[in-house]
Amino acid sequence: xxxxxxxxxxxxxxxxxxxxxxxxxxxxxxxxxxxxxxxxxxxxxxxxxxxxxxxxxxxxxxxxxxxxxxxxxxxxxxxxxxxxxxxxxxxxxxxxxxxxxxxxxxxxxxxxxxxxxxxxxxxxxxxxxxxxxxxxxxxxxxxxxxxxxxxxxxxxxxxxxxxxxxxxxxxxxxxxxxxxxxxxxxxxxxxxxxxxxxxxxxxxxxxxxxxxxxxxxxxxxxxxxxxxxxxxxxxxxxxxxxxxxxxxxxxxxxxxxxxxxxxxxxxxxxxxxxxxxxxxxxxxxxxxxxxxxxxxxxxxxxxxx
Numbered sequence: 001x002x003x004x005x006x007x008x009x010x011x012x013x014x015x016x017x018x019x020x021x022x023x024x025x026x027x028x029x030x031x032x033x034x035x036x037x038x039x040x041x042x043x044x045x046x047x048x049x050x051x052x053x054x055x056x057x058x059x060x061x062x063x064x065x066x067x068x069x070x071x072x073x074x075x076x077x078x079x080x081x082x083x084x085x086x087x088x089x090x091x092x093x094x095x096x097x098x099x100x101x102x103x104x105x106x107x108x109x110x111x112x113x114x115x116x117x118x119x120x121x122x123x124x125x126x127x128x129x130x131x132x133x134x135x136x137x138x139x140x141x142x143x144x145x146x147x148x149x150x151x152x153x154x155x156x157x158x159x160x161x162x163x164x165x166x167x168x169x170x171x172x173x174x175x176x177x178x179x180x181x182x183x184x185x186x187x188x189x190x191x192x193x194x195x196x197x198x199x200x201x202x203x204x205x206x207x208x209x210x211x212x213x214x215x216x217x218x219x220x221x222x223x224x225x226x227x228x229x230x231x232x233x234x235x236x237x238x239x240x241x242x243x244x245x246x247x248x249x250x251x252x253x254x255x256x257x258x259x260x261x262x263x264x265x266x267x268x269x270x271x272x273x274x275x276x277x278x279x280x281x282x283x284x285x286x287x288x289x290x291x292x293x294x295x296x297x298x299x300x301x302x303x304x305x
Contacts, residue, residue, distance in 0.1 A: 005064035008091045011077060012055040013084040016293040019056045020267045022077060022084060024242055026060045029073050033060045037143060050144075050292055055085075061193075064090055109147045110154030112176055117204065128179050131204050132172050133197070145264040148289055148296035149173055149238050152262050158182050161233035164254060166217065167243075167265075171198030173236045178207040182234075185211040186224060218250045228254050235261045241270040244297075248281035255301040260286075264296040271295040 009026070013019050019035050026033035038054035050056075062070050067088075074086045106121050107114040114130045115121045123129045153173065159181030165174035168187035175198075178185050185207075187198055195215050202208040216223035232254050237244055244251070244263045251261055261283065266274055268290055275285050275297055283299035290296075 005090055005092050007062040007064055007066055007070050008089050009060045009062065009070055009073065010087045010089075011058040011084050012087075013058070013082060014055050015083070016056060017267055017269060018082045018084065019058055020240065020270075021080065022058045022082065024240060025076060025080070026058060026073065027240070029069075029076070030060045030062060033058055035059075035143065107147065109150035112150045112154055112180075114150070114172065128176070130172060130176050130179060132170050132175075132201055133204070144291040144294040145238055145266070145296065146172060148291055148294065149236060149262050149264050150176060152287070152289070152296060152298055153177060153180060153236075156234065156260065156262075158234065162186075162231065163234045163236065164188070164228070164232040165236040166247075167237065167239040168198050168213070169194050169238075171201045171211070171213065173238060174198070174211050174213075175201055175205050175207055177234070177236070178202075178210045179205060182210070186232075187211055187213045188216050188218075188223065190215065190217055190221070218247055218254065230254075230256045232256065233259045235259070237261065238264040240265045241267060241274050244274050245277040248277045248283070251278075252281040252283060252301055257301055257304045259301050261299045261301075262296060263299065264294070266295045266297065268293055268295045271297060275299075 011022050013022060023033045023035055036057040036059055038051040040049045040051045070088055077084060077086060104116045106119060111126055112128050112130060113123060114132055117131050117133050121129060153176055158177050160183050163174060163177040163182045163185040165185060165187040168174055168189045171187055174185040174187040189195055192215055195213055198213045202211045202213060214223035218228060222228050233256055235251055235254050271288060278299045279285060284302055285297060285299050287298040288295055
């Protein structure tokens with residue numbers, strides 16, 4: 001079978017807030033984008049640390065032959081007036097996988113260890129090992145936003161609950177929740193490549209029978225038969241600040257009374273605005289952990305009196 005060809009758009013920028021603005025624009029045009037951060041070497045027990053001397057990279061993929069669409073996107077990025085450098089090249093699926101292998105070590109977040117399938121790893125006592133091959137999706141545990149979600153998942157009472165993972169990417173969060181004892185997980189993403197990657201990773205971790213994975217989102221694109229009202233005990237939204245703000249009321253309705261939301265993909269400077277939107281929707285904020293320039297928000301739907 002011939003490999004699938006893709007146009008890889010890479011935007012390099014040093015300012016994290018500028019990277020977030022660029023990623024938002026790219027998502028609007030392509031449906032998905034990821035921010036790749038250069039990491040410094042660390043000891044096995046240390047969290048990843050970004051190299052401030054190297055640029056962040058926003059990555060997006062378009063079908064081969066969409067050169068005109070890609071150049072229109074780079075022109076739109078130029079209009080933002082940000083100090084960013086764009087490049088465009090063609091890749092195939094095999095090149096994408098090989099590229100990930102260059103910078104995907106075992107990542108630790110609390111009791112959770114995330115490993116790629118091409119590395120062997122002997123877990124520590126009590127550790128939960130999640131095997132993730134991102135394929136053409138995003139989510140490896142290296143980025144601060146995912147690491148913050150994993151750390152919160154590790155501390156929350158997940159056993160026996162129903163979890164909904166929005167913007168699931170590689171499926172890393174839904175799979176981790178299942179390995180931590182969640183009774184049921186629903187994972188959604190708007191990108192078919194992410195859905196395929198998440199399904200493959202669920203099979204690799206022997207949790208495919210406990211996770212329903214589909215293309216879609218909240219609202220009109222909800223892919224499961226039941227209504228997304230009071231469905232989940234825990235909602236995961238590792239997306240971006242703007243989407244969490246816009247979907248705050250839907251996220252509130254998704255949860256049962258007493259249910260919790262982990263929202264991430266949020267630049268620290270934007271976290272207070274996101275928190276206000278969640279509170280306006282009815283949430284009570286519980287935690288605001290931060291790692292580098294990124295924040296996660298842990299919020300709770302209050303019990304009903």
